[in-house]
């Protein structure tokens with residue numbers, strides 16, 4: 643049983659990374675395998691609306707010039723998917739948006755290939771705009787027919803500079819509860 647975490651921050655070792663690892667630590671405690679991929683330094687392009695995924699139905703995106711198909715392959719082979727994004731102008735980063743658009747279309751085109759996987763999301767934020775970012779990822783997870791665990795609060799951690807989020811005790815506790823609930827749910831389902 644495996645969880646794939648996707649960090650869509652432009653900073654590989656920033657706050658989103660800390661929050662994701664806090665969730666993953668709880669999953670590891672329960673014997674669940676984890677993998678974290680960072681999109682820092684990568685440019686993932688948005689959906690081209692070519693609709694080739696609906697024609698090809700090959701579980702992959704027809705645009706092959708970036709790492710999106712690597713992400714799709716890892717998502718396909720994982721039972722759990724954990725999305726993490728910092729808040730950029732009150733929403734997810736451009737890379738997370740691109741992941742949502744293209745994995746969403748490929749998922750839809752291939753008979754909901756992520757259906758009944760366990761999906762969760764979390765957000766790093768300095769001050770405001772975390773909820774729209776959280777919603778953007780959760781709307782994707784829901785549409786893909788994934789099963790979503792809850793947490794002791796909405797999974798948001800507060801901090802600006804790298805590492806600052808560690809001081810947000812409630813945020814860290816929220817991530818721990820998310821990890822525990824995700825592990826509990828996965829053990830029920832798989």
Ligand SMILES: Cc1cc2nc3c(=O)[nH]c(=O)nc-3n(C[C@H](O)[C@H](O)[C@H](O)COP(=O)(O)O)c2cc1C
Pocket residue numbers: 651652653655656657658659728729730731732733766767768769770771800801802803804
């Ligand atoms: C381009 C950009 C836009 C941002 N927009 C917001 C915002 O709308 N609201 C906010 O509270 N913080 C905003 N921030 C701050 C980040 O969300 C915050 O520093 C977060 O902890 C970064 O996470 P990271 O270390 O994983 O990159 C922005 C940062 C950048 C670089």
